[in-house]
Amino acid sequence: MAADGADRVAVIGSGPPAHGREPAPPYGEGRSGRMRRTARRQWVHRVDRAVSPYAYVTPFFLVFAAFGLFPLVYTAWVSLHDWSLLSEAHKFVGLDNYRTLMGDSYFWNAAFNTVSIGILSTVPQLALAIWLAHLLNRPLRSQTLFRVTLLLPNVTSVVAVVVIFSQLFGRDYGLINWVLSWFGIGAIDWNAGTATSHAAISTMIMWRWTGYNTLIFLAAMQAVPRDLYEAATIDGASSFTQLRRITIPMIRPTIVFVVITSTIGAVQILAEPLLFGTYSVTGGPDRQYQTLALYIYENFTKLDFGYASAVSWMMFVFIVLVVAVNYALTRRTRGSLT
Amino acid sequence: MTAQVTGGAHARPCRPSGGVGRTLTYLTLTGVAFFSALPLYYSVVVASRDNSALASVPPPLVPGGNLVANISRVFDTVPFALALLNSVLVAGLIATSVMFFSTLAGFAFAKLRFRGSRALLVLTITTMMVPTQLGIIPLYLIMVKLEWTGTLYALIVPALTNAFGVFFMTQYLSRALPGELLEAGRVDGCTTWGLFWHVALPAARPAAAVLGMLTFMSAWNDYFWPLVVLTPENPTVQVALSTLAAGYVSDYALSLAGTTLGTLPLVIVFALLGKQVIGGIMQGAVKG
Numbered sequence: 001m002a003a004d005g006a007d008r009v010a011v012i013g014s015g016p017p018a019h020g021r022e023p024a025p026p027y028g029e030g031r032s033g034r035m036r037r038t039a040r041r042q043w044v045h046r047v048d049r050a051v052s053p054y055a056y057v058t059p060f061f062l063v064f065a066a067f068g069l070f071p072l073v074y075t076a077w078v079s080l081h082d083w084s085l086l087s088e089a090h091k092f093v094g095l096d097n098y099r100t101l102m103g104d105s106y107f108w109n110a111a112f113n114t115v116s117i118g119i120l121s122t123v124p125q126l127a128l129a130i131w132l133a134h135l136l137n138r139p140l141r142s143q144t145l146f147r148v149t150l151l152l153p154n155v156t157s158v159v160a161v162v163v164i165f166s167q168l169f170g171r172d173y174g175l176i177n178w179v180l181s182w183f184g185i186g187a188i189d190w191n192a193g194t195a196t197s198h199a200a201i202s203t204m205i206m207w208r209w210t211g212y213n214t215l216i217f218l219a220a221m222q223a224v225p226r227d228l229y230e231a232a233t234i235d236g237a238s239s240f241t242q243l244r245r246i247t248i249p250m251i252r253p254t255i256v257f258v259v260i261t262s263t264i265g266a267v268q269i270l271a272e273p274l275l276f277g278t279y280s281v282t283g284g285p286d287r288q289y290q291t292l293a294l295y296i297y298e299n300f301t302k303l304d305f306g307y308a309s310a311v312s313w314m315m316f317v318f319i320v321l322v323v324a325v326n327y328a329l330t331r332r333t334r335g336s337l338t
Numbered sequence: 339m340t341a342q343v344t345g346g347a348h349a350r351p352c353r354p355s356g357g358v359g360r361t362l363t364y365l366t367l368t369g370v371a372f373f374s375a376l377p378l379y380y381s382v383v384v385a386s387r388d389n390s391a392l393a394s395v396p397p398p399l400v401p402g403g404n405l406v407a408n409i410s411r412v413f414d415t416v417p418f419a420l421a422l423l424n425s426v427l428v429a430g431l432i433a434t435s436v437m438f439f440s441t442l443a444g445f446a447f448a449k450l451r452f453r454g455s456r457a458l459l460v461l462t463i464t465t466m467m468v469p470t471q472l473g474i475i476p477l478y479l480i481m482v483k484l485e486w487t488g489t490l491y492a493l494i495v496p497a498l499t500n501a502f503g504v505f506f507m508t509q510y511l512s513r514a515l516p517g518e519l520l521e522a523g524r525v526d527g528c529t530t531w532g533l534f535w536h537v538a539l540p541a542a543r544p545a546a547a548v549l550g551m552l553t554f555m556s557a558w559n560d561y562f563w564p565l566v567v568l569t570p571e572n573p574t575v576q577v578a579l580s581t582l583a584a585g586y587v588s589d590y591a592l593s594l595a596g597t598t599l600g601t602l603p604l605v606i607v608f609a610l611l612g613k614q615v616i617g618g619i620m621q622g623a624v625k626g
Contacts, residue, residue: 048529048530048531049530050452052446052450052529052530052531053446053450053451053452053455053530054446054452056442056443056445056446056450056534057442057443057446057447057458057462057504059439059442059443059498059499060439060440060443060462060499060500060501060504061458063495063496063498063499064465064499064501066496067470067477067480067495067496068465068468068470068473068496069465069468070473070476070480071470071473071474071475071476071477071480072468072470072472072473072476073473074473074476074479075472075473075475075476078475078476078479085482132366132367132370135363135366135367136367138363140363140364140367144612144613144616145371146367146371147612147616148608148609148612148613148616149371149374149375150370150371150374151608151612151615151616151619152374152375152378152605152608153374153377153378155555155601155604155605155608156378156559156601156604156605157558157559157561157575157576157579157600157601157604158559158561158576159559159561159576159579159580159583159597159600160381160579160597160600160601161377162583163381163579163583163590163593163594163597164377164378164380164381164594164597165377166583166590167380167381167384167590167594168377168380170590172393173392173393173394173395173397174397175380175397178395178396178397207373207374207377211374212619215616215619215620216619216620218620219619219620219621222620239359260467261467264467264469267469268469268471268472270562271561271562271580274580275580275583275584278584279580279583279584279585293471293562296472296474296475297562297566300474300475300478300566305475305479308475309475309476312472312473312474312475313472315469315472316469316472319469319472323467
């Protein structure tokens, strides 16, 4: 950087004689004025170099601070109040909302549903994604066609996905029950039960996200040195052994990353339970598939902002915990390749 | 899962191989591709039928002739033209803004040296992990204060920049923009802004285009926040679709005609530019 600055000075110093022909500045004359001008330019240049980088990254941090971080922190403040949009006064109630929450069976029901749907959708999805990426990570014909088709569900909006799958999971005329009937399985009312509704919702999530995560894993796999596989092949290691002993240990940072982002995504599931079957903020008549995010939305529609904020904040703590546990687990399952 | 083990045993990841393993790989991938496309195909089938045809066993498996009629019912039921216009406007503006600000910040992080740049970049990446959806209630309160509820400002302004874009462009520019080019620009007397405008921005174009597409798609598909802050009278496509689905549950022909219409533009764009989009996703992922 210093050498760079020196270059710049030299360039200015040896500038064209045109300088001399410019009108003299009011505050000086001749040689000293020229030097001052040069000094000023150097100063502008220094300021430009020092300030510009910060100016360029500022818009991002401003927007994030105003519309990302501040609302999140403010949630904690709102959660300590009896806060409704209907009245101007917001009474400070301390931890009352949280106390209510602890004894609120709807809240615990939503927490259970969130964990259940989260595990059902994430675990098989990631296993499938790793396997598919492993299959795609070799010379294949129609490689691009496969990839594009795999990502097609992710281009579909979540609303569209739920509407489509609500039809597919229909009790009387749905395609899925029709196929199941070939195997002698009677019409399943997917919405009605806890287990069946969780399975249906997890299917939607898996359908939308497996292809995306496959591509992320594939990108990581392509960065694994080829000679590792060649050596393993010569040693007679099967494809599955190679996946287990080479690929998975080598892409572990990516696995950690995907596990964390999927977890965060799974905890925030809202549209699927809201729109599955019939639109209901309670997630079915018996709340059999109401998630935490949906419970927040239910309280929001009741304009009970204080309580909804308390649920949000609990959910935040919950996410941090789940991510920490996941992180620890994924870090611990070390491969044998070191 | 058993097929995976036995099939994989014969395949070699590193070179083309023939035989059972290879066939099984193709079969598996074709099967997965089939199930990826099936729900979309079937939604077109439903959207092109009338409801009496749908209430039959076995269900219809090929498209019928009612698509146009169903689509015109969509336009009669919800303000779908307005929704399309709103979505194009919102997604277009967000994508443009994200492309610009991400390239700007990415240029600074990748090529300018300044105190704390490393820490700020790490901070940027960390913010990707923050579940900002949880702040949605205060965000709504902010919009009430600004009197932006029910308007498109509420969707556009918070989305003007994002961490993923900054990270993505930083990655790209640190690889694609040679330092010598910038030095040469400096020697020629370019200001930092001049370097950005004349050197970095042209070099960033391919990656910025991919980022723009990804941003457009996610803005087009965004649902929760628009649902909270907009009204059914001035919706985006997703809000209009959920109004359709909410009010006319059993009328699948109607809601899926809307769904098809709302998804089709993206699917077409994606089919044309899918290769680039996939390249972008995979590039952004490598060092994630």
